[in-house]
Amino acid sequence: MTAHVSSARTERLFEILSRGSSSSCLITDLSDIRWLTGFSGSHAWLVIHTNKLFLITDGRYSEQARAEIDAQQANVDVIECRTQAAMIATTKSLTEGASVVQFQDSHISHQLFCLLQNELTASLMPLDASSKFLRRFKDEAEIEIIESACRIADQALAHCHGLLSQGLSESEVRDELENAMRKFGADGPSYDTIVASGPINASRPHHQPTRTKIEDGHTVIIDVGALVSGYHSDMTRSFVVGPMSTEQSDWYEAVRASQQAGVAVCRPGVQASEVDAACRKVLIEAGLEQYFTHGTGHGVGLLIHEEPFINSSATAILQAGDVVTVEPGLYRGGFGGFRVEDLVVITEHGCRILNSSPKDPTCPPSQPMT
Amino acid sequence: MTAHVSSARTERLFEILSRGSSSSCLITDLSDIRWLTGFSGSHAWLVIHTNKLFLITDGRYSEQARAEIDAQQANVDVIECRTQAAMIATTKSLTEGASVVQFQDSHISHQLFCLLQNELTASLMPLDASSKFLRRFKDEAEIEIIESACRIADQALAHCHGLLSQGLSESEVRDELENAMRKFGADGPSYDTIVASGPINASRPHHQPTRTKIEDGHTVIIDVGALVSGYHSDMTRSFVVGPMSTEQSDWYEAVRASQQAGVAVCRPGVQASEVDAACRKVLIEAGLEQYFTHGTGHGVGLLIHEEPFINSSATAILQAGDVVTVEPGLYRGGFGGFRVEDLVVITEHGCRILNSSPKDPTCPPSQPMT
Numbered sequence: 001m002t003a004h005v006s007s008a009r010t011e012r013l014f015e016i017l018s019r020g021s022s023s024s025c026l027i028t029d030l031s032d033i034r035w036l037t038g039f040s041g042s043h044a045w046l047v048i049h050t051n052k053l054f055l056i057t058d059g060r061y062s063e064q065a066r067a068e069i070d071a072q073q074a075n076v077d078v079i080e081c082r083t084q085a086a087m088i089a090t091t092k093s094l095t096e097g098a099s100v101v102q103f104q105d106s107h108i109s110h111q112l113f114c115l116l117q118n119e120l121t122a123s124l125m126p127l128d129a130s131s132k133f134l135r136r137f138k139d140e141a142e143i144e145i146i147e148s149a150c151r152i153a154d155q156a157l158a159h160c161h162g163l164l165s166q167g168l169s170e171s172e173v174r175d176e177l178e179n180a181m182r183k184f185g186a187d188g189p190s191y192d193t194i195v196a197s198g199p200i201n202a203s204r205p206h207h208q209p210t211r212t213k214i215e216d217g218h219t220v221i222i223d224v225g226a227l228v229s230g231y232h233s234d235m236t237r238s239f240v241v242g243p244m245s246t247e248q249s250d251w252y253e254a255v256r257a258s259q260q261a262g263v264a265v266c267r268p269g270v271q272a273s274e275v276d277a278a279c280r281k282v283l284i285e286a287g288l289e290q291y292f293t294h295g296t297g298h299g300v301g302l303l304i305h306e307e308p309f310i311n312s313s314a315t316a317i318l319q320a321g322d323v324v325t326v327e328p329g330l331y332r333g334g335f336g337g338f339r340v341e342d343l344v345v346i347t348e349h350g351c352r353i354l355n356s357s358p359k360d361p362t363c364p365p366s367q368p369m370t
Numbered sequence: 371m372t373a374h375v376s377s378a379r380t381e382r383l384f385e386i387l388s389r390g391s392s393s394s395c396l397i398t399d400l401s402d403i404r405w406l407t408g409f410s411g412s413h414a415w416l417v418i419h420t421n422k423l424f425l426i427t428d429g430r431y432s433e434q435a436r437a438e439i440d441a442q443q444a445n446v447d448v449i450e451c452r453t454q455a456a457m458i459a460t461t462k463s464l465t466e467g468a469s470v471v472q473f474q475d476s477h478i479s480h481q482l483f484c485l486l487q488n489e490l491t492a493s494l495m496p497l498d499a500s501s502k503f504l505r506r507f508k509d510e511a512e513i514e515i516i517e518s519a520c521r522i523a524d525q526a527l528a529h530c531h532g533l534l535s536q537g538l539s540e541s542e543v544r545d546e547l548e549n550a551m552r553k554f555g556a557d558g559p560s561y562d563t564i565v566a567s568g569p570i571n572a573s574r575p576h577h578q579p580t581r582t583k584i585e586d587g588h589t590v591i592i593d594v595g596a597l598v599s600g601y602h603s604d605m606t607r608s609f610v611v612g613p614m615s616t617e618q619s620d621w622y623e624a625v626r627a628s629q630q631a632g633v634a635v636c637r638p639g640v641q642a643s644e645v646d647a648a649c650r651k652v653l654i655e656a657g658l659e660q661y662f663t664h665g666t667g668h669g670v671g672l673l674i675h676e677e678p679f680i681n682s683s684a685t686a687i688l689q690a691g692d693v694v695t696v697e698p699g700l701y702r703g704g705f706g707g708f709r710v711e712d713l714v715v716i717t718e719h720g721c722r723i724l725n726s727s728p729k730d731p732t733c734p735p736s737q738p739m740t
Contacts, residue, residue, distance in 0.1 A: 105480045111496070126480075182541070333433050
């Protein structure tokens with residue numbers, strides 16, 4: 001499954017370029033490069049000058065780059081350079097005659113900026129701010145891939161849910177989830193899978209799995225996504241092993257209602273901060289908002305975290321084609337935590353949830369394998 | 371197993387700071403932050419002012435940061451900020467009174483540099499170039515962890531070698547290697563494990579495993595490392611399934627001899643480019659150097675690729691405590707490729723190879739599992 005690079009993508013970049021004072025630019029965001037050319041390696045620059053595209057990469061990737069670009073029928077010349085100095089010299093020579101070269105100021109180190117500024121004849125100007133939204137609206141083929149990645153994570157979680165009651169460790173459950181995703185067709189996990197259990201680990205939103213055994217009474221947060229053809233999925237479910245305490249039940253229901261309220265306002269024309277506010281309102285009413293210590297969501301595509309971000313100060317207006325997470329959570333050291341997260345695509349009149357794992361937090365008490 | 375953060379590390383940073391015109395600085399390289407404080411999360415800045423250390427992170431990580439820093443008995447205050455604007459304002463307030471704040475120009479985007487420059491009262495000056503070598507020389511505890519990571523990769527490769535003759539796909543072998551590393555004690559793979567087979571895939575130095583079946587006559591490159599307590603290992607072995615052709619045998623022997631020649635010159639006082647030259651000389655004599663399309667090696671520690679790099683223009687002088695790869699390879703589309711890589715630590719009088727997998731390239735012909 002592949003989302004084909006279309007000339008519409010290059011046109012979208014050209015349109016952004018036309019807002020600046022030059023038609024020449026240097027693209028250094030590798031996800032943008034993949035989206036524009038099909039190249040999937042870990043090191044390249046894309047130079048655009050007089051409507052021609054040039055991919056500069058090193059000897060590890062030149063043969064792969066030519067094959068990937070051919071497969072996409074993209075019209076891009078590949079140039080091999082062995083050092084950064086050679087990449088800079090090539091950029092200089094390719095942009096000969098341009099008085100200004102636009103660049104991605106959030107995807108270039110200050111050091112490299114200074115080197116380029118010293119070497120290039122042209123002056124450097126940041127690309128229009130809209131460039132950070134270049135890949136934002138997903139086309140049908142991209143949504144189909146992301147949805148297939150969601151289905152794989154759903155299947156993996158269903159496959160592994162029973163393990164939570166078998167006395168395994170966080171890292172053993174993580175291994176099973178990642179193996180299951182690959183078995184069901186993923187290229188790998190979409191990010192470091194989170195399995196966080198108990199009063200300390202589950203109180204850390206980005207805890208990494210340890211050899212801590214999952215025990216009765218533990219809250220357990222599982223945050224899992226699959227990688228398919230470069231595209232990510234992202235989902236979180238939370239559980240309690242064995243009987244739930246009243247406080248656990250109250251907190252879980254608050255998170256679930258908060259998440260549902262956030263999804264309910266997702267539609268074209270809504271400002272991202274309104275989704276955050278909708279989630280937060282439910283938690284404020286429950287007297288728990290102080291324990292919601294992170295933003296509400298983010299875009300997902302060729303990167304696991306990309307535009308548009310959803311938090312209290314986010315000004316982006318949601319539009320059809322946005323694929324975003326809605327993921328409020330509550331965390332308290334000594335108690336543990338809960339997070340519920342769906343990935344949704346904004347549609348013409350509302351939104352559609354792309355994953356389908358149930359939101360029942362219960363697990364039977366532990367019955368260690370014999 | 372943990373390499374304890376020692377006050378000697380902070381002293382090393384203070385010594386570098388003293389080469390600039392200020393004792394205040396902003397550290398944004400997350401590996402440096404981990405090395406200095408023990409914090410292992412994915413988002414933080416470390417501010418140093420009047421000999422005090424302040425870790426600024428977001429709500430996902432503040433509780434974890436306090437616990438990790440306490441566990442290391444490091445003397446660092448943790449400050450939680452929810453937005454980048456708040457991080458900048460906090461940095462401004464913490465460095466009150468400093469006329470200059472030193473910063474890491476290769477670990478900060480040009481955009482963030484401009485924001486900081488606009489907001490801070492102090493002016494920004496890049497840290498002395500020696501700062502990029504801050505973590506370069508490993509202490510005994512670090513070497514012990516890296517060596518344990520090497521042993522795990524050795525065990526995993528021994529465990530999976532027999533699979534190359536069983537008609538599996540590249541990605542199935544990759545899965546088995548990664549599962550075996552976790553079983554043998556790794557926190558995970560050190561990087562995306564490479565299993566590259568046959569005339570096209572093995573000709574790409576950084577190929578990512580596909581569902582291509584490994585067949586008789588294929589050259590197979592396996593590049594595998596384990597992650598232990600944040601430290602990486604890195605090793606490559608190459609194989610031919612079934613009988614080797616004369617050309618395969620000639621190419622493999624050239625790579626093996628080249629790699630051995632590189633390791634043979636690794637000792638204190640040698641310039642990194644000399645290691646590259648020693649590897650290259652063997653391949654030039656074999657008439658194959660044109661197919662060696664990448665550098666010879668790199669440092670390994672809290673990052674999989676770090677200083678010192680080993681290539682034809684590398685000026686670093688190797689010293690005791692350097693942990694570096696030596697990994698020449700040959701690649702040709704339509705033929706395939708070979709790479710042989712060891713991780714070595716520079717010792718007082720020479721070097722010691724940290725991994726121990728055999729370099730026999732043979733595999734029995736395929737005997738698919740029934």
